[in-house]
Every structure is written in C-alpha cells, then in structure tokens.
Amino acid sequence: QGHYRRCMRRFASSRLFRRTLCVALCQQRCASMSTIDIGANLLDPMFQGHYHGSAKHPTDLYNVLQRAFDPSQRFPLSKVLVTAGSAQEAREAAALCAGDAAVFGPEIADFVPMLYHTVGVHPTRSSEFFRADTTPEKHLAEVREIAEAAKASGKGVALGEAGLDYARLRFAPKEHQLGAFELQLGLAEEMQLPMFLHDRDTGGDFLAMLREHRSRLAGGVVHSFTGSLEEAKALVDLDLSIGINGCSLKTEENLEVVRWLPLERIMLETDAPWCSIRPTHAGFDHISTTWPTKDKKKWSPDACVKGRCEPCHITQVLEVVCAIRGEEDLEAFAQQTTENADAMFFPVADHERGG
Template identity: 45%
Template sequence: MYQGIYNGSKKHEPDLTHVLKRSWKSGLEKIIITGGSLKESKEAIELAKTDDRLYATVGCHPTRCNEFEQEENTPENYLQSLKTLIAENEHKVVALGECGLDYDRLHFCEKETQKKYFELQLKLNEELNLPLFLHCRNAASDLYDILSNYKFKGVVHSFDGNLEEAKKFIDLGYFIGLNGCSLKTQENLDTVKNLPIEKLMIETDCPWCEVRPTHPGYKFILEENKKFPSVKKEKWQPDHMVKSRNEPTNIRQVLDIISALKQEPSDSLSEKIFQNTMDVFFKK
C-alpha cells in the first residue's frame, strides 16, 4: 500500500518517504517493521537499513506456515534461512516473529501445521533468545499451552481477547500489544481498562488496524491527533494520509483511548509504555 498498490492495482506513486516524515514529526523515535515470512523479513531488514530509527522482526506468520514445505523448501532449510538472516543482521533484528497461531483464518493454513511450525520457531529461539512478537487470533488457549513450555519474553501483539486470556499471558511474563483492532468493541475497552499499565505496549500494525469513527473509543481521540487530513487513494496528495490506510503517526490515537480508559495523562502513560517497549526490544 505504501507503494501505491491496492489489490494489485496501482493508485498513486510510492509515498513511504512521506509516511515516515509524518511519523518522525509526530514524535516517534523508533519503528519496528514486522516480517511475516522469509521474503517479507528480508524486505523488512532492507527497509530498516535505510534509517537508523528503523528496526525489523524476522519470522513466519501462522497463516504462512505452509511456506516451510512449499516449492524447494524443507522445514530445516526454511528455518535455517530465518536463522541466517537474523545472524547476519543482529543490529537491526529486535524480535523473532511475527509468529503464533491464527484459528480465524484456517483456510490459509490448517491448525496442526501452524502449531508445528510455531513450535519449530520457538525451538530456534532457544538458541537465539530473542524477544517474541506473537500473533494470536481465536487461539489463546493453545498459544498459552505452547508458550508455557518456554521461558521467553515478548508481546502478544494486536491483542483482542478477553481479560482472563490477557492475564494468563501476563502471568507467563508477556506484554499485551494494543492497536485499533484491540479497541473495536465496548468489550475490548472494558478489557483494556483493567490491564496493568506496566504490561502494556501500543502499536498501529499499519497499514491495518486503524481506529475507525464507528469504534466506541474514537470519541476519546484528541482533535489534535486527527490533524493530518486524508483523501481517497485515487486522489492522493503527498501531504495527506490515505483514507482507510493506517500509518505509524496514528499510534497517538491508540494512546489517547488508553489514556481516557485509564484516566491517566497521556504524557506519563506514554513514558511508561515507551519504557516497556525499550526494556523488551532495545535492552542490550
């Protein structure tokens, strides 16, 4: 989407430079680019190399786990390629992932295949000891059971489960990552309200997971954090955001909503959450 391509159709010129410019102007100091496959992880690292403030994760998303066995791959070769990519780019790779389980989209990859190659990546991490960037959709019980066998740190990102599920991951030592997809319903807001700040992180997962006007938390976003005007992709302008395409700068909207739910000033809340993130991903 940041290349101007939507569903295979080019709508405007590449504009990642403009997206990043808005991000830095908004006060972001670092951005982690998520790798969801071997190919994507390589691309994430190459992008990260263009700016000292950009970092990447390396891993295989649960819906892509068939790639371990596709074409000329063997599971061992695919895993070794992930390991080599990490070893050759230690200064840019801050986590293993995005990996985990997704039972909402089994049409992409069946449950047993997901579990098999999630475990294989965790076995690799016994050697690497990187933080984990975890994906969980309608699979909290199985994800918890598997993670219980290991002693890693990391974050269950884009969390949209209930309070009981969150507490179980927290008890294992994991953080809970919140974005627009974590704040879609009143039930989501009630859950977030009861999560401990010392175990929270915030994110955008852009270009996905925007906070939409129809979401119950939208009313808590400060007007100054809706400041960038947006246009339809067909009417793209360099100084405008694209409607329905999320950007890193919108992380401030997630903060606003959590600040309102917690009844804590956004400045002090952001400092705590920023430190959580630094402690997990950037503590050498």
Template identity: 45%
Template sequence: MATENADAVQHQYIDIGANLTDPMFRGVYYDKQKHEDDFDAILERARNRGVKKMLVTGSNIEESRLAVQLAEQHKKLLYATVGVHPCHTMDIETSGDPDKYFAELEALARKGKEDGTVKAFGEIGMDYARLHYAPADVQRKHFTRQLDIAEKLDLPLFLHMRDCADDFNAILYPRLSTLPRRGVVHSFTGTHEEMTSFVAHGFSIGINGCSLKTEENLAVAREVPLERIMLETDAPWCEIRPSHASSKLLIQAGKHEQALKSGFDKVKKEKFVKGKMVSGRCEPCAISQVAAVVAELKGISVEELCEVAWANSVKMFGFEESVEYNNS
C-alpha cells in the same frame, strides 16, 4: 483523565508493530499501482507526530528480508522483526524444503541481531480466525518449529494469538523454561482471562486500533498493567474507525481532538494528493490516537502513558535511547 493540552505537548512514541513492507506504502493495492510511492512522506508524518522508533514486522522470509533492509536504510528510526506469521505458514509448506526455509530464517535473524537491526523474533503464533490462509495443524506445527529457533536466538518474542488461546498456550507455556526471553503478544484482542494469563507468565501486551474495537476490548485494555503496555498501529491495518467503541473516547477527549485530527487529512487512493494520508490505510503517525484512547481508559495523562510505554519498549527490545536518524 489527562489534563494537558495535546497541542502544547510533543509526546514521543515507539510503534512496536508496523507492516512497512506492505505494498500499500508504495502505492500498490492488490498488485495494481494506484498512486505514487509515498513511503518517505509516511515516515515524515510519523516523525512529525513524535514517533521516534518503529519495529517493522516480518511476516515470512521475503518480508523479513525487506524489513531488515529498511532497518539498514533508516538506522535508529526503523528496526526489524524476523519470523513467519501464522497466516503465511503455508509458504513454508510450499517452499519445497522447510528445513532450508527455517535455516535461512534463523540465519537472517541471527545476523540482524548481531548488526543491531533485528530486535525481535516474530511475528509467530497462531490465528484460528483466518484458517483459510493456513489450517490449524500447519499453524501449530510451524509455531512449534519457530519456538525451537527462538530457544537459540535470545531475542524477545513477537507473538500473534487470535481465537486460539487454549492451543496457543498449550504449545507456548510448557516451553517457557527453555525460552531465553519473553516478549509481547501484539495486536491483542483476547479476553480478560487471556490477558491476565499472559501477564502472569511474563509477557507484555501490544495495543492498537484492533485492540480497541469493542466495549469488551476497552474493558480488557483498561486492565492491562501499565508496566506491560506497549503501543502500536499494525499499519496499514487496525486504524481506529468511527464505528469502533474507541472512537467515542476520542470525541470525549475534547482536549486531544484538535491535535489528533491535525495532519490526518485523508483522501481516497484513487484521488491521491501528495502530502495527505490515504483513506483506509493506517499509518504509524496514528499511534497518537491509540495513546489518547488508552490514556483515557487508564485515567492518566498521555504524557505519562507515553513515558511508560517508551520505557517498556526500550527495556524489552534494547532500543538505543538516541533518536538521531541516518537515512543515507
């Protein structure tokens, strides 16, 4: 287990998955403005916690454009992915012109890659746990179409796979010889067998609060090879909650407890207070809690884990080592 006092150490993090285009970060919940825009405060809390870089996830063409805009506005702090999440694949079906949709998606990714703002192609994949958003056949079709684009882009893949491993692998694995890059299976919640298969095929594993909910999740996360671990929050989702199996590890890690709780004062959105986090809305600063749990699982220091996860992320996505910010 870790031996250093977390209060005395400033770790540095790369959050490889943050949905910063979500309206929640502007105070909007279910199309209603509940409190003032506190986006800048969210970024500041992340910086104060040691988050040096964040990959802003694109979930459809509109959100991908917004992700790129954020990366342009916050250079060297924010970067973007471009892609269509499986739960948004019906957006392609209803666009009226899927070919045009994909052409625009590819053009956005290509230009962003050239500009240095886009570091991955995704979030693409399949999700059979939420078929009410898009039927399985639609998800399969558009996962395949997006892999066609990925073959031309030479960007790491940012993958989503939930409750669909057999179909997912049947589409992905035969394409590996023609895909120029591997990537990360983010927000991983699969089995040990699924994890080891992805690792054996050259993929990394993204771990967040959703990856640490159950005892089975913890057992799988413990076995992810260090050289394949990446840390993320999937904010505003996937916070570590008291009901999760991972919460006991935060309690066990008494040496981390004060530092992990410091700065995490929360209020309900209806009672918003400037400078405080909102209950139920995960933020990138919470990556320190994810790191603490994973370090406990691996029996190593948070510092060692952060160094390895940082190196893994820089190597895959080509982040600059510089952490100077330009927020103009």
C-alpha cells in the same frame, strides 16, 4: 566571507543537512515524550501506492515516515518496528532498515536510525515450512541465517510475527501452524530474542505452547490483542506484554481489557496499514488528534490516505487508551510504554544510556 555563506547555503539545501536535522530534531523531541510503534507493516503494497493489485498513487513511504517522526507533533515516534511475516519479507525488512537506496530510494536514509524489524513467519504463512521444495529443518535454517545477520546488525530485535491463527485456516492448516510455531519458539530460545506474537481464536493451543516454552524465552509481546480479559490475565501471568492498536479498541469488552492491563505490560502499535480506529469502534470518540486525509484517488503527499492506517496514528491509540484508563498525564503514559518497549527490544541501548 561570501564564499563561506555560499557554502553554508549549499549545505543547508543538501540531503545530508536534511537528514542530519531530521535525526537531531527527532532525538531532541523524542527524548522527553516519544512513542514506539512496535508493529507496522511498512512493506505492505499500500505504502507503494498499490491497493488490491492496482496502482492508485505514487510510492509514499517517505511521506508516511515524515509524518511518523515529525518533531512538531506532540508525540512523534522515536522508533518503528517493521514486521516481517515470511523469510522473504524479513530480507526486505532488513533492506528497508539498512536504507537500501536501490529498493527504497535515497531519501529513505533519513529514517534509518529509527527503523528496526522482526524476523519470522506469520501463522497464515506457516506452509512455507512445508513446501515440496524444502523441509521444515531447511527452511528453519534459512530463517535462522536471516535472524542471525539481523541481530548482528543491531536492526533485528525480535522473532516473529509468529504464533497461531485458527480464524484463517484457509491460508495454512492447523498442523502447519503448530509445527511452524514450535520451530520458531525453539529458534527464539536458541537466539535469545524476544518474540513478536500472534494469537487469534486458538482455543487454548497458543497458551499451552507458550506455557511449555516460556521459562526459556527472552520475553515477548502478544501484538494486536483482541482476546478476552481471561486470556489477557493468563498472558500477563506468563510475564508477557500486550500490544494495543486500533483493533484492540473496537468493543466494550476490548476496552475492559485495556482498563485492566498493568501499565508495565502495555506496548503501543498501529499494525499499519491495518487497524485504524474507525467511527464504529467503542473508543473512537476519545480521539482528539487528526491529520489531513484524502481518498487514494485524490492522493497528496501532505495527507494521509483515507482508510489506511499510518505509524503517526499511534497518537490516536495513545489518546484512546489514556482516556478509557483515566490516565490524565499522556506524556507520562507515553514515556512508560516507550520504556516498556525499550526494555524488551533494546536492552543494550538502555544499558548504554545508564537506564
């Protein structure tokens, strides 16, 4: 009996026990009131403690994910989609979601069951299709190879982040963006993966390209939406979903769009480490959930970094969206937006659950 107790004590203090308990608690808690962050830039150097090329604190991605999936929270996350903006980032996202201990440390394995990712090239990086050392077709083949492996693993669930961004043409000229988007629309059709889309100040070009391809696409979500009500209606008419984060809640015009959106078209995201809901935002006063926060120079593993958005902040997005829409049942709203994301990104899992 003494030997049994000693063995149980060893197991209770082991990494395997912590990992098993973490997953079990998250699954139990998230079964009834989960949320899904459909877009988090977890590969950003900020989660390695680097800001503008300068190291300010230790790597804390593990701590960030602990807060995200903490089952004691009212709305713990059940899944996070790690966004990729280049071919190289897509490889790194695949390594993170596979729990590559050599790159991300052995502790990251605790969260592998809840991590998924996109594969694609962000419009501001479209010029990687047109480098002197390659051709657009060769680079597309490289992206296709990564996407095929990711889809086969069950971890790659969307093509993107793809689209157009005319607000930042200094990073990639319009002709490169249009060419890269056209190639990735074709790849999404070929692979029948939903698209994780980006649209910023495109003067109708984004909508025109989507209208041309929409009937052959397996769905998509326009993430971090900050466009007009007219643009939102046009996208919903194309049977596309809209991703809402802190940047979608800045102005009264933004809030008007969120009020109008059909519930079945809403998905929630953080776009971490960007798009925090700031005091200057129109929706800020509706936040009721906060976390201990410290300046990055006074970093603590138990506190969020001031000014750095994290996946756990999805709760704040949920609170603001529900408040401005007059949604009193936050649990029901969270469940519906989770079902929206599940239906798009995890349809096989839904079928296996009998949903």
